[in-house]
Amino acid sequence: xxxxxxxxxxxxxxxxxxxxxxxxxxxxxxxxxxxxxxxxxxxxxxxxxxxxxxxxxxxxxxxxxxxxxxxxxxxxxxxxxxxxxxxxxxxxxxxxxxxxxxxxxxxxxxxxxxxxxxxxxxxxxxxxxxxxxxxxxxxxxxxxxxxxxxxxxxxxxxxxxxxxxxxxxxxxxxxxxxxxxxxxxxxxxxxxxxxxxxxxxxxxxxxxxxxxxxxxxxxxxxxxxxxxxxxxxxxxxxxxxxxxxxxxxxxxxxxxxxxxxxxxxxxxxxxxxxxxxxxxxxxxxxxxxxxxxxxxxxxxxxxxxxxxxxxxxxxxxxxxxxxxxxxxxxxxxxxxxxxxxxxxxxxxxxxxxxxxxxxxxxxxxxxxxxxxxxxxxxxxxxxxxxxxxxxxxxxxxxxxxxxxxxxxxxxxxxxxxxxxxxxxxxxxxxxxxxxxxxxxxxxxxxxxxxxxxxxxxxxxxxxxxxxxxxxxxxxxxxxxxxxxxxxxxxxxxxxxxxxxxxxxxxxxxxxxxxxxxxxxxxxxxxxxxxxxxxxxxxxxxxxxxx
Numbered sequence: 001x002x003x004x005x006x007x008x009x010x011x012x013x014x015x016x017x018x019x020x021x022x023x024x025x026x027x028x029x030x031x032x033x034x035x036x037x038x039x040x041x042x043x044x045x046x047x048x049x050x051x052x053x054x055x056x057x058x059x060x061x062x063x064x065x066x067x068x069x070x071x072x073x074x075x076x077x078x079x080x081x082x083x084x085x086x087x088x089x090x091x092x093x094x095x096x097x098x099x100x101x102x103x104x105x106x107x108x109x110x111x112x113x114x115x116x117x118x119x120x121x122x123x124x125x126x127x128x129x130x131x132x133x134x135x136x137x138x139x140x141x142x143x144x145x146x147x148x149x150x151x152x153x154x155x156x157x158x159x160x161x162x163x164x165x166x167x168x169x170x171x172x173x174x175x176x177x178x179x180x181x182x183x184x185x186x187x188x189x190x191x192x193x194x195x196x197x198x199x200x201x202x203x204x205x206x207x208x209x210x211x212x213x214x215x216x217x218x219x220x221x222x223x224x225x226x227x228x229x230x231x232x233x234x235x236x237x238x239x240x241x242x243x244x245x246x247x248x249x250x251x252x253x254x255x256x257x258x259x260x261x262x263x264x265x266x267x268x269x270x271x272x273x274x275x276x277x278x279x280x281x282x283x284x285x286x287x288x289x290x291x292x293x294x295x296x297x298x299x300x301x302x303x304x305x306x307x308x309x310x311x312x313x314x315x316x317x318x319x320x321x322x323x324x325x326x327x328x329x330x331x332x333x334x335x336x337x338x339x340x341x342x343x344x345x346x347x348x349x350x351x352x353x354x355x356x357x358x359x360x361x362x363x364x365x366x367x368x369x370x371x372x373x374x375x376x377x378x379x380x381x382x383x384x385x386x387x388x389x390x391x392x393x394x395x396x397x398x399x400x401x402x403x404x405x406x407x408x409x410x411x412x413x414x415x416x417x418x419x420x421x422x423x424x425x426x427x428x429x430x431x432x433x434x435x436x437x438x439x440x441x442x443x444x445x446x447x448x449x450x451x452x453x454x455x456x457x458x459x460x461x462x463x464x465x466x467x468x469x470x471x472x473x474x475x476x477x478x479x480x481x482x483x484x485x486x487x488x489x490x491x492x493x494x495x496x497x498x499x500x501x502x503x504x505x506x507x508x509x510x511x512x513x514x515x516x517x518x519x520x521x522x523x524x525x526x527x528x529x530x531x532x533x534x535x536x537x538x539x540x541x542x543x544x545x546x
Contacts, residue, residue, distance in 0.1 A: 002062040010065030021310040024303050029357050033310050036317040052321050063320050070316025074187045075308035082183040083304045085266045088297030095293035096277040098245040102127040108235040115219030117149040117227050121167050122212050129171030135396045135404040139168030143411040152227045161408035162422025168404040172393050174204045176252050180304050181363045181389050193262040199447040210470045214426050217478040248273040311364040318368045328373035339377045343438050346370045350391040362392035383437045390434040397423045428477050465522045469500030472529045482536040492532050499525025
């Protein structure tokens with residue numbers, strides 16, 4: 001039990017924490033934390049079903065400040081032991097010129113082909129995103145180099161900004177960092193960090209594949225022009241001189257596969273990055289550059305540290321009042337026990353919370369209040385947490401905290417809100433994927449987990465179906481297949497995409513409509529999509545004006 005001195009120290013500490021979070025992330029997260037504290041204090045005065053017995057200041061401070069269930073819980077533990085190490089690792093990669101190499105490598109690999117500028121953005125985002133884990137940093141880093149190329153290729157400035165922001169968003173979805181949420185997911189689920197990386201592997205590939213398809217359609221849609229983007233060094237020479245950066249990039253995963261803990265793996269990866277930097281004079285992390293990299297990494301951890309600590313207040317209140325179980329019961333009741341409606345409501349809740357708070361805070365809050373609803377309906381806990389994480393990431397491209405699109409708009413000279421809408425268009429097809437691994441019995445195959453009673457064939461099948469579905473949905477979002485779609489063709493492609501991505505849901509809807517069981521496969525969706533493309537192949541492609 002806390003003494004009076006403990007209580008006073010706890011109150012002072014919480015006030016200082018709220019102010020620190022306000023300085024690093026803005027007002028929204030502290031305000032949400034204060035609302036949860038008020039919920040815990042004024043419980044008896046709330047209407048049903050939200051009422052509870054209430055907790056006084058001593059009990060609240062004791063739980064939030066003294067125990068390991070509040071501020072000093074899982075989020076802070078993860079930020080102090082892993083997130084800071086990964087931000088330092090990313091800073092060392094950046095200061096050893098790895099970022100420049102990945103961009104130059106992407107440009108050299110794409111060459112002077114139609115839409116080479118768009119492909120360069122996708123590939124360099126993929127290479128840079130994993131270790132940085134920051135959507136804004138990836139967007140800005142690539143944008144300063146790629147924005148002029150996209151303009152020359154014929155991309156309208158808002159579309160160029162949307163593509164850059166969508167590429168940056170991939171950084172938060174990509175292993176090994178996943179925007180710092182990978183460590184939190186591992187801690188909440190009590191699984192290994194390597195398991196989280198494997199789970200994110202196929203969704204990450206699908207995300208960038210979807211983005212690449214959208215870019216390729218763009219090239220056909222407005223007739224993208226060739227841009228000379230060949231860097232100073234050829235691909236072979238560049239790889240020979242600077243290819244060691246790939247070793248630095250993969251070091252973390254290699255050490256974990258060998259059997260080291262995540263913290264020890266990233267520590268040794270930092271040492272490898274430091275040692276390899278001396279292979280080239282311009283990449284060498286000399287003392288002055290090393291100090292700058294360590295400083296940038298440490299400062300970069302502040303946002304995550306304060307956010308995690310403040311989110312600990314929310315987690316503490318949820319565990320103290322039992323809000324998580326109560327909230328899940330309310331959501332399931334509103335959904336009438338339907339898994340699809342529960343998933344839709346959960347996605348909406350996560351998205352609304354994500355409008356105001358950063359990705360990490362959004363995931364932590366929703367993991368404790370929204371995940372139980374999905375788990376109650378039979379969704380595996382790891383699938384529920386990955387679902388919530390994906391929709392928390394939407395906050396990166398959603399106003400008023402649409403940091404990546406706003407940063408991209410500043411670089412391309414576009415309108416921030418039009419750029420945000422463009423980034424939504426580029427990311428839209430990929431955000432149906434979380435519904436697959438929650439609502440489809442085969443869906444956990446996308447997380448490299450064999451479905452109950454299934455085999456590895458299910459993993460291959462669900463990946464193939466989802467890939468084809470994403471291609472159809474990309475054609476719908478861009479209103480372009482092999483040529484501009486007619487309204488009928490667009491409707492058929494939408495139907496094809498839904499039949500491919502959600503076969504079990506369509507089967508359930510048909511069964512409920514006709515009143516008997518059916519054996520449905522994804523073949524109708526595949527046939528409809530191929531039929532539309534064959535029909536369009538008979539018409540000559542006419543590029544739209546840029």
